[in-house]
Amino acid sequence: MRFPETQLKVEHLAEPQLEFAFGQQSPHPKDGLFLYGPLAKAKKTKEIRVGVVGTPEGLAHFRSWSRSLLRSVEVPPPGKGEKADRLHLANFPGLEEAFGISFDPDECSVLSIPLADIDRATRVTNLNEAVDQVASLYIDRVQKYLRNEEKAIDVWVLVLPEIVYERCRPESRRTGLPLVKGEFGKKQKFRADLPLLSGAGIIDQSGERIFEDVPDFHRRIKAEFLRIAPTQLVRETTLAPGAFLNKAGYPIRNTQDAATTAWNLATGLYYKTQPKPPWRxxxxxxxxxxxxxxxxxxxxxxxxxxxxxxxxxxxxxxxxxxxxxxxxxxxxxxxxxxxxxxxxxxxxxxxxxxxxxxxxxxxxxxxxxxxxxxxxxxxxxxxxxxxxxxxxxxxxxSTGGETKLFRDGDYPVLRGTALLLDDQTAYLWSSGYVPQLDTYIGPETPNPLHITxxxxxxxxxxxxxxxxxxxxxxxxxxxxxxxxxxxxxxxxxxxxxxxxxxxxxxxxxxxxxxxxxx
Structure with a gap:
């Protein structure tokens, strides 16, 4: 049944509640974790086992950031034109206080890779081969650790210098970058192009897999670690934005404020190391x-x-x-x-x-x-x-700009607004103005989801x-x-x-x- 156009129904759905420790509820993860703790909160703090792989500089940034994670991190003061009560931001109370877990930054299993090795690998002419070499630097270090060490790791944190993000994705543009010759030529991307074994007259397939895969560091790492442990990939510039400045003295990339970064990465660490998620x-x-x-x-x-x-x-x-x-x-x-x-x-x-x-x-x-x-x-x-x-x-x-619903007021349509087209079809605004946060977090008028x-x-x-x-x-x-x-x-x-x-x-x-x- 389709409702006549003059009788389109608009409903507003209540904000779903989340459950935390002791059966307590809140619609906001940060509020629930701050007030009650995670769903499966233990009586004693749980020590998680963290392994970290990165350059010497990246490892130093991780240690420094980890120490701040163990204490409170405050949101920055409001900028010009911002409200003092920015309800979408929240101070981070500390890893143990919010999640009931902890780790010693100085006791993590630390695996170092020289930046020069990563830099050279990213310059290999063939992008597939370049990504393979960079990923192998990280994977081989972890595999060697697993062969020689008895200490189990709950989560591996891979700290990435900016050149990995810039040069090891499918759309990477390495124009002007001095390249180095790898094992294979620039145009060798398929099995038929791989070199023959010397004098054997058969194809050497030892390296063919790298040409079947999309040259993407993130995908490669996640795929390799499916049989090892969960991973958390983080850029050095995320951990220490103030250490990477442009000529004008500003950070080379815009990042979230330190408190929000702490909330997000801490949530990931908890989720990837504990048997149950932090809320449900x-x-x-x-x-x-x-x-x-x-x-x-x-x-x-x-x-x-x-x-x-x-x-x-x-x-x-x-x-x-x-x-x-x-x-x-x-x-x-x-x-x-x-x-x-x-x-x-x-x-x-x-x-x-x-x-x-x-x-x-x-x-x-x-x-x-x-x-x-x-x-x-x-x-x-x-x-x-x-x-x-x-x-x-x-x-x-997802929809584009073909469907809009406007609200009489300063803010867009409320999150949870539904426009019912019939008893099987509707538009749902899953993004929009949130009264609890007193804001809409988005760049323009929100677009709805089309649900059928x-x-x-x-x-x-x-x-x-x-x-x-x-x-x-x-x-x-x-x-x-x-x-x-x-x-x-x-x-x-x-x-x-x-x-x-x-x-x-x-x-x-x-x-x-x-x-x-x-």
Whole structure:
């Protein structure tokens, strides 16, 4: 049923509450952590084991930053034209006070890499080879540590000099940079171009993997560490912006204030070292499972195949990533669809883990995608789901400037505003003015998400229930400590997860905690 244009309904959804220690609730992660502590707060402070890899200068910046993390970090005084009560900012009370964890900066396992070695590797003519050499400097140091040391590491922090960020991404421009010759020539990017073994008449495939992967340091590291431990990548300029100034005496890049940086990185450290996340949604309906579908075209694949995966999130908030089969899933410019067998097998992986955790299948299973679901793949999903589980397919799309809703006042539309087009379709403003923060954190008038309930095995759920669920899923990004994201976690990290899974070193990792990917 579509409502007549003159009767379009506008609803406002309440801000989802988060749960912290002792069952206490707050809509803001920072408030909840400051007042109550993390969800699984222990009686004693937990010491986490941190390994750090970087240049000597980067390691020094990390130690200095870590010492400040162990005490309070205040937000800077308001600048010209800013309000004194900037409610979106909050002083950081200290790692132990907020999260109940700690570590000794002088007792971390420290692995040093000379900056000159990194600089030379970034100058290798072929970008694929350059990224491989830089990543190998970090990976080899960690692998050597794991072979020779008995001390286990909970999380590896990789401190990156700015040249890694500038020179080791797919879009890196190294114009004017003196390059050095590597093992392979500039144009050797495919298997057929690799050198023959001397006198053997066969292809030497020892280095072919680096040409199959996208030349991206971040993706490569995340893929390699899927079988090692969670990682936290951080730029030296993030830890010590005042140490990197331009000729005018200003920092070479704009960074968040020190307190916000501390909140975000501390949240990541907690999430990646503890069995449970720092908070969870307080009012999630029991027996509900959310899945975000991930598709990514495989680089340099002659058959045009794609990788598929599913991100599963439960009411506890934490997630698991399941890798599905590679195949010809791309059917249009932006459309991906699985064959029935691949859809069934991927869903079976998800359900097996859910049942192991809860002892029974979910009552409702929502699949969040950014495209439609065709008949073949939907039947594959249904074939894997127990008879008592209602399977619901929801499409979530970001919109551009074609749809705007204006509010009479100084600030944009309220976050949580929903424009209902019919009983299956709506626009949802997941970003907007937040009264609690007395601000809208964004550069322009916010754009809504376009939400459509496409399919359902049984009766379709109420559209307001679907929208409220999505609102909640915008608040469980544990790689930062923001009030909310603009996208639900089921969709927000789909591209990042796909980027990692298409790397050659990620092959064989069918199931891993979500924390390994962010």
């Amino acid at each position: 949604l307080a009012e999630v309906r029991q027996g509900v499972c959310y899945i975000g579908m991930v598709y990514k075209s495989l680089p340099n694949d002659p058959d045009g195949h794609s990788c598929c995966a599913a991100q599963m999130f439960l009411n506890e908030g934490d997630g698991v990533v399941f890798r599905g089969a590679n195949g010809p899933w791309k059917t249009g410019d932006r459309e991906f669809h699985l064959k029935p067998r691949a859809a069934r097998e991927l869903m079976e992986l998800v359900l097996e883990t859910y049942i192991e955790t809860h002892g029974a299948p979910p009552a409702e299973l929502f699949i969040h995608g950014q495209t439609t679901f065709n008949d073949e793949e939907w039947q594959g999903f249904v074939a894997a789901v127990p008879a008592e589980t209602n399977l619901v397919g929801v499409r979530i799309r 309930v496409l399919r359902s095995r049984f009766a379709k759920p109420n559209i307001l229930t679907v929208l409220q669920d999505i609102m909640g899923l915008t608040k469980i990004n544990y790689n930062s400590c923001n009030f909310n994201d603009g996208l639900p976690v089921t969709v927000r990290f789909a591209r990042m997860v796909g980027d990692v899974l298409t790397m050659g070193s990620a092959k064989g990792e069918e199931k891993q905690p979500f924390k390994f990917y962010v």
